[in-house]
Amino acid sequence: MTDQSQAPEHEQPEHRRTIKSFVMRAGRMTEGQQRGLDQGWPLFGLELADGLRDFDQVFGRQAPRTLEIGFGMGHSTLEMAAAAPEQDFIGIEVHRPGVGALLNGLLSQNLTNVRVYSCDALEVLRDCIADASLDRVLLFFPDPWHKSRHHKRRIVQPAFAELVRQKLKVGGVLHMATDWHAYAEHMLEVMRAAPGYTNLAGAEDFVPRPEERPITKFERRGERLGHGVWDLKFQRTD
Numbered sequence: 001m002t003d004q005s006q007a008p009e010h011e012q013p014e015h016r017r018t019i020k021s022f023v024m025r026a027g028r029m030t031e032g033q034q035r036g037l038d039q040g041w042p043l044f045g046l047e048l049a050d051g052l053r054d055f056d057q058v059f060g061r062q063a064p065r066t067l068e069i070g071f072g073m074g075h076s077t078l079e080m081a082a083a084a085p086e087q088d089f090i091g092i093e094v095h096r097p098g099v100g101a102l103l104n105g106l107l108s109q110n111l112t113n114v115r116v117y118s119c120d121a122l123e124v125l126r127d128c129i130a131d132a133s134l135d136r137v138l139l140f141f142p143d144p145w146h147k148s149r150h151h152k153r154r155i156v157q158p159a160f161a162e163l164v165r166q167k168l169k170v171g172g173v174l175h176m177a178t179d180w181h182a183y184a185e186h187m188l189e190v191m192r193a194a195p196g197y198t199n200l201a202g203a204e205d206f207v208p209r210p211e212e213r214p215i216t217k218f219e220r221r222g223e224r225l226g227h228g229v230w231d232l233k234f235q236r237t238d
Contacts, residue, residue: 028097029096029097029100030097030100030101032100032101032104033096033097033100033101033104034100035100035104035107036099036100036101036102036103036104036105036106036107037096037099037100037103039103039107040100040103040104040106040107041099041103041116043106043107044103044106044114044115044116045103045115045116045117045118046058046090046115046116046117046128047117048117048119048120048123048124048127048128050128051127051128052127052128052129052130053128053129053130054130055088055090055115055130055133058115059088059113059115061088063086063087063088063113064086064087064088064135064136065087065088065089065090065133065134065135065136066080066087066088066089066090066134066135066136066137066138067089067090067091067092067125067129067134067136067137067138067167068089068090068091068092068137068138068139068140069092069121069137069138069139069142069155070092070093070094070121070139070140070141070142071091071092071093071098071102072093072095072098072141072216073097073098073101073102074091074093074098074099074101074102074103074105075105075214075216075217076140076213076214076216077089077091077102077114078102078105078106078109078111078114079214080212080214081106081111081113081114082109082111083212084113085111085113087113088113088114088115089113089114089115090114090115090116090117090129091114091115091116091117092116092117092118092119092121092124093116093117093118094118094119094120096118099116099118102114102116103116121155122155122160122163125163125164125167126163129167130167131166131167132166132167132168132169132170133167133169134167134168134169134172135168135169135172135173136168136172136173136174136175137164137167137168137172137173137174137175138175138176138213139155139156139174139175139176139177140176140177140213141177141178141179141216141218141219142154142155142156142176142178142183143155144178144180144182144183154183154186156176156183156186156187156190156191157190158190158193158194160190161174161190161191161194161197162194162195165194165195165196165197165236168236169236170236170237170238171235171236172235172236173200173233173234173235173236174191174197174232174233174234174235174236175210175213175231175232175233176231176232176233177209177213177229177230177231177232178229178230179219179222179227179228179229179230181228181230184206184230184232187232188205188206188232191232191234194234196236196237196238197234197235197236197237198234198235198237199232199233199234200233200234200235201232201233205232206230206231206232207231207232207233208231209229209231210231210233213231
């Protein structure tokens with residue numbers, strides 16, 4: 001028998017699953033990472049549910065502001081924040097051990113110019129960041145999703161480029177880096193087609209490795225093995 005209480009198929013509500021650019025992985029916490037979450041989150045953690053934020057109020061000052069998507073274990077974030085105390089950094093990472101590691105580092109180094117989200121970066125950009133408020137957006141070594149059937153999961157897509165453009169100030173910069181040449185070419189293709197940007201590489205495709213981007217242990221290992229790294233910098237023009 002057919003359940004007569006069920007609406008016809010064409011009247012059923014449509015449930016669309018958002019394609020994520022990441023996969024949640026469980027990880028074992030070290031004592032330091034747990035300390036970071038327990039003691040650091042109340043000081044530096046931000047919640048998606050709080051919606052649009054006034055970051056001058058959050059940081060207690062006006063300052064150049066950088067948002068980093070997917071900071072991993074936070075090593076680069078800590079290095080950049082320590083090297084530029086006059087700047088503010090907003091880091092986003094979904095994996096809790098990495099969040100704990102960054103928070104523990106902030107406590108250990110007495111850094112106060114970093115705030116942290118632990119959720120989907122696209123949701124943070126959409127719901128929490130005011131338009132034309134960021135000086136930089138950083139995307140270092142995102143998952144390349146190298147299999148063709150997974151390319152739809154790559155975070156760098158036309159919609160991402162437009163969302164970032166909205167959040168950058170005019171003159172602000174999207175800086176991306178990857179060690180997968182095919183993904184670098186994909187990034188370049190997307191950004192070339194994105195309106196409102198100019199490639200800071202000029203006549204070249206990629207910029208030389210910028211001094212302000214810290215070199216990670218992973219990257220040093222890759223260099224020893226002969227792996228390349230490609231940096232892209234695109235500036236919002238309007």
